[in-house]
Amino acid sequence: MNHLNYTSTRNSSISVTAAETIVKGISEEGGLFVPSNLGDLPKLTMDDIKALAEKPYHERAFDVLRGLLGFDDNELRSCVGKAYGFNFRTLGVARLVNLNSPCYMLELWHGPTSAFKDMALQILPGLLGVSMKKVGKTRKTLILVATSGDTGKAALEGFKDVDGIEIAVFYPENGVSDAQKMQMATQEGENVHVFAVKGNFDDCQNAVKAVFTNTEVAAKAEQSGVSFSSANSINWGRLCPQIVYYFSAYADLIGKKEIRAGDKVNICVPTGNFGNILAAYYAMEMGLPVEKLICASNTNNILTDFINTGVYDCNREFHTTVSPSMDILISSNLERLLYHLSGNNDNLVRDWFSSLRQNGKFEVDENVKSKISSLIYAGWCDERETSDTIKAVFYEHGYLMDTHTAVAYKVWRDYNKEVNGDKITKTGTKTIIASTANPYKFGEAVYSALCAESVGYRDEYRSAETENEGDAAENKPGGVARSMIMLAEKTGICVPKPLALMNQKPVRFTEVLEKDGIKDAVLKILSP
Numbered sequence: 001m002n003h004l005n006y007t008s009t010r011n012s013s014i015s016v017t018a019a020e021t022i023v024k025g026i027s028e029e030g031g032l033f034v035p036s037n038l039g040d041l042p043k044l045t046m047d048d049i050k051a052l053a054e055k056p057y058h059e060r061a062f063d064v065l066r067g068l069l070g071f072d073d074n075e076l077r078s079c080v081g082k083a084y085g086f087n088f089r090t091l092g093v094a095r096l097v098n099l100n101s102p103c104y105m106l107e108l109w110h111g112p113t114s115a116f117k118d119m120a121l122q123i124l125p126g127l128l129g130v131s132m133k134k135v136g137k138t139r140k141t142l143i144l145v146a147t148s149g150d151t152g153k154a155a156l157e158g159f160k161d162v163d164g165i166e167i168a169v170f171y172p173e174n175g176v177s178d179a180q181k182m183q184m185a186t187q188e189g190e191n192v193h194v195f196a197v198k199g200n201f202d203d204c205q206n207a208v209k210a211v212f213t214n215t216e217v218a219a220k221a222e223q224s225g226v227s228f229s230s231a232n233s234i235n236w237g238r239l240c241p242q243i244v245y246y247f248s249a250y251a252d253l254i255g256k257k258e259i260r261a262g263d264k265v266n267i268c269v270p271t272g273n274f275g276n277i278l279a280a281y282y283a284m285e286m287g288l289p290v291e292k293l294i295c296a297s298n299t300n301n302i303l304t305d306f307i308n309t310g311v312y313d314c315n316r317e318f319h320t321t322v323s324p325s326m327d328i329l330i331s332s333n334l335e336r337l338l339y340h341l342s343g344n345n346d347n348l349v350r351d352w353f354s355s356l357r358q359n360g361k362f363e364v365d366e367n368v369k370s371k372i373s374s375l376i377y378a379g380w381c382d383e384r385e386t387s388d389t390i391k392a393v394f395y396e397h398g399y400l401m402d403t404h405t406a407v408a409y410k411v412w413r414d415y416n417k418e419v420n421g422d423k424i425t426k427t428g429t430k431t432i433i434a435s436t437a438n439p440y441k442f443g444e445a446v447y448s449a450l451c452a453e454s455v456g457y458r459d460e461y462r463s464a465e466t467e468n469e470g471d472a473a474e475n476k477p478g479g480v481a482r483s484m485i486m487l488a489e490k491t492g493i494c495v496p497k498p499l500a501l502m503n504q505k506p507v508r509f510t511e512v513l514e515k516d517g518i519k520d521a522v523l524k525i526l527s528p
């Protein structure tokens with residue numbers, strides 16, 4: 001089989017295999033690895049896609065990933081088999097739920113940590129293991145992860161007690177939900193390290209990126225025989241497994257006779273680092289019939305502005321929202337899209353991103369601007385609308401969404417309004433909405449939304465909280481457990497088992513670092 005070649009967005013003379021991109025994570029000069037030519041991507045025919053409908057998820061993953069990775073078939077079979085089995089709490093792995101046709105929820109959160117990051121991070125350890133063998137690397141690996149909440153937990157679950165791996169996760173102290181914090185603080189495994197950081201997600205991400213290129217750290221790592229890797233969504237091994245579920249959803253729509261093979265669909269994604277929506281773009285380039293990609297942001301709406309104006313401008317306030325996994329101003333994977341849309345122009349990409357570093361902004365040319373606007377519709381949803389959407393959809397359709405999914409749903413409605421005058425017609429183009437987290441992961445915000453009146457909508461939650469002063473603030477397990485119980489009582493929807501059980505586990509990690517303490521924390525791990 002021909003191997004797909006990969007290059008760097010900032011140096012297109014580079015040519016590497018998928019295995020090399022997975023081991024390296026990021027290219028030396030700071031670019032991201034991408035397929036060298038979109039035209040070389042493996043294509044799935046409509047017959048291939050139809051055939052997926054009859055297959056279990058791990059075989060769907062095999063079919064989609066095969067041409068992307070260049071692994072031996074038995075190596076890849078072993079990876080997908082281990083990744084997509086009983087560790088997911090639903091047989092289909094990525095379940096598609098018809099909310100009110102033409103809108104379908106692609107539930108990507110039935111994995112061990114209840115967020116969509118499991119879809120990639122359950123398979124990444126396998127992909128990394130095979131890749132290391134392929135490039136002849138046997139050193140111990142330290143994986144560094146900056147997280148806005150969900151990646152950290154999913155990476156910890158994926159890599160816990162994996163031979164030859166050590167993993168350290170850094171999250172913004174006040175930038176994640178209580179449930180997310182508890183999930184990470186109670187993480188099991190002998191090779192895991194978890195730190196809160198005084199700063200926001202971008203601070204964590206920048207500090208971790210700086211550690212990767214720090215000479216003192218490099219010397220120490222060399223001495224200890226350790227090399228670094230990343231589990232962030234800049235790693236191609238994180239991105240490519242996400243392409244699978246868009247094909248899977250489309251096949252399910254055919255299987256359920258909701259569409260005919262070949263019909264176009266919209267794909268609507270709540271977006272932070274631009275990884276999940278970029279995977280949908282790659283799916284499209286691999287033969288998935290897509291009419292429009294819908295990019296949904298929260299109050300940190302830098303992508304909405306960029307897609308609508310061509311100007312990416314970080315000189316703006318950072319907001320902490322109820323959808324914290326999208327509280328991001330530097331949307332890393334956008335660089336990959338820009339590379340492709342500019343016609344593989346690494347010079348342009350370098351210019352744009354050096355301007356971003358120096359001035360906090362860049363503007364793309366007319367050519368790229370017009371390609372983006374025909375490909376993507378972008379919109380955003382504020383805090384109030386997020387809350388209103390959760391409540392309205394629950395009472396109208398009996399469907400409970402988390403805060404991130406609600407952002408996507410609201411932006412889909414805006415798109416629909418623009419295209420169809422807000423008539424919800426069953427005959428319109430079907431839309432797949434990426435549902436990215438179980439609502440219990442953001443239980444407090446979801447509960448507050450359901451209780452919202454007009455003003456002071458958090459009151460019901462607050463008064464319930466003060467009833468039980470004893471285990472407030474300091475004792476998070478009580479707080480998290482209580483918000484889950486209250487949400488369960490209100491909705492009758494089950495708490496996922498791992499989230500329910502976490503409240504009984506011992507807290508193992510409580511360390512809080514200053515932003516500039518990340519380097520020392522890494523040095524400490526390197527010298528046990």
Ligand SMILES: *Cc1c(COP(=O)(O)O)cnc(C)c1O
Nearest residue numbers: 150272273274275276325404436
């Ligand atoms: C990570 C995450 C997102 C954003 O995904 P990107 O790939 O970073 O765009 C959205 N929702 C949830 C729940 C997430 O964990």
